[in-house]
Amino acid sequence: MDAVEQKILAAVDAQRETLLAFAQDIGAHAEPGFFETRTAARVAELLRGCGLSPQTGLARTGVKAVLQGGAPGPCAAVIGELDGILCPAHPAANPENGVAHACGHNAQLTALVGAALALSAPGVAEALSGSVAFFAVPAEEYVPIGTRQALQKQGVEFCCGKSELLRTGGFDGVDLALTTHVHMIPCESDLLLGNVACNGFTSKTVVFHGKAAHAATAPHAGVNALNAAVLALNAVGLLRETFRECDTVRIHTNIREGGAALNVVPETVVMEAMVRAATLEALDDAARKFDRACTHAAEALGAHAEILTYQGYMPVRPAPANPALLAAAAALPGLSAQCAEPGMQNIASTDVGDLSQVMPVVNFTHGGTAGALHSADFAVTDVDKAYIAPAKMMALTAYHLLKDGAVLARRTMDGFTPVFTRESYIETVRRQG
Structure with missing residues (x-):
């Protein structure tokens, strides 16, 4: 483990109570897609606390803050999803709207802000060749047709957050995306590294x-x-x-x-x-x-x-574990990890699929939860595995992508063949609907 990895881990550990309080607060105040105003404000607040200057109101509620490294290079976006899922029976459902974080998006946001705290720590950003965009995005969950039609009258043309941000230029300048989620397929390990195919x-x-x-x-x-x-x-x-x-x-x-x-x-x-x-x-x-x-x-x-x-969501293109993920997991020997394998398939869908058609996506999923996604019995059972470990993984992965002249980020970009350019993606989506 090198000195920068040690600083990253120490920074996350030093902010453990702050991160847990944030995760619990977001978890208790879930909001539906494109209406995550309170959640977005809390994310922006913590990003400002890292010395960053977040943009707000992207695709209505998105929040984006960019950390510049010590040398020029690619931009890696650390993604977290703002919305919850309508699940009124969940014990932590927001009484105002029946929405709950029964899909673990509050864990993603905790990973995002934890990575921001770690990578902005003294002596860390200077080791990066490139930049990190901390990007809290709206509306990953399915938005009903009637709500979509109302939003279109307000200028939101596409059906989900990442798609709308691709349309409006929110991802312009981003070279690759880092994403995470609680395990979406059965997995006994603490970490599953790589992109599992999704419908x-x-x-x-x-x-x-x-x-x-x-x-x-x-x-x-x-x-x-x-x-x-x-x-x-x-x-x-x-x-x-x-x-x-x-x-x-x-x-x-x-x-x-x-x-x-x-x-x-x-x-x-x-x-x-x-x-x-x-x-x-x-x-x-x-x-x-x-x-x-x-x-x-x-x-x-x-x-x-x-x-x-x-419009729906495009399939997630499968990808093996990125070397940066392997290096990050190696710095966390207390966690068990396995790599995504060909043939693994998530039958559900996510708008990360749209991103994967346009740019490289470096993904891992994690444990620390029990119960079925989108159900009343979904619960966090281990706060360290659900909240703290993903924050460390996100920060360490970004570091390994952008260290040493961003050699791993550049290799990832060179090995990726997009299905669509931004322009052809927009044209294809418009033809769908």
Whole structure:
């Protein structure tokens, strides 16, 4: 362990109580995506305490502060997510809105501010060739369509925080991103190093249009939109054997409106759906099949299916453990660690996927929690593994990326082939919706 690593670890340990208090405070006041005003203010407050000058109001609530190293070089962004998840049954749910940090985003923010405290400590920033952008971003969790539409009238065009920040230039000048999360797949180790593949998704609203009639005396004169929706759901179910196992396709649906009155043939039925898959190609294929099933099921009964497609999240591109992660974990011998392996797949989705299509993402996940994500039983069981260790990992990883002329950061950047430029990403997303 070199002298700078020792300073980083000592700085985090010296601020342990501050970090734990911050984690608990954020955890008790969760806020929904794009409305994380209190959370953003608390992050900005701690960043100012590090001697930094944060920008605020990025994509409504995002907070960004840049620490300059001792020499020029790449910019590594340390990412933390501001929002919670709607989970009113959670014991720590915010009574004002029913939102809870049942996905551990308060742990991410603690890692972010802990890394800022450590990397801004005397003798640390000077060892960096480049800069570190501490970036608290809004709205990783799914934002309902109605809320999205209201936000679009206020200038928020894209559906999630990282996507909107890519659109508005918040990531301009950032060369690679550092992300973390509580474990998202089963893992017995304290740390899982590398990018596990995650599904992407697209959102659908299908409006089935039929014809109203008296359900008892003249059903033959009507066209039952609910029957059309039911037939479509059966057709979607029968599509399962057409999906490859490796594409991990999932389609989940909900009937939001199912008819106006029991004695009237349903004229309008609204179904919402989320189509997920492991790659952009598989996602396009599954979405086309879903659309076809709905369209022709409706036609078979004389109804019409109006299909509205909305932006979702892109899949996370898998990547092995970055050497900087391995070096960081080696400085924490009290923690067990394993590396992400090919074939590991998270069936859920995250907007980190969008970043991974545009820039290198260096990711690790961590333990210290119990219970299922997004559920009332999710809980932190070990504050050191959930809050303190990730802060050390973030700071150490940034240091190893940017030390010695930023050789590991440059190697990471040189080995990355983006799927999209910022401009082509924006064009692709706009075509989705």
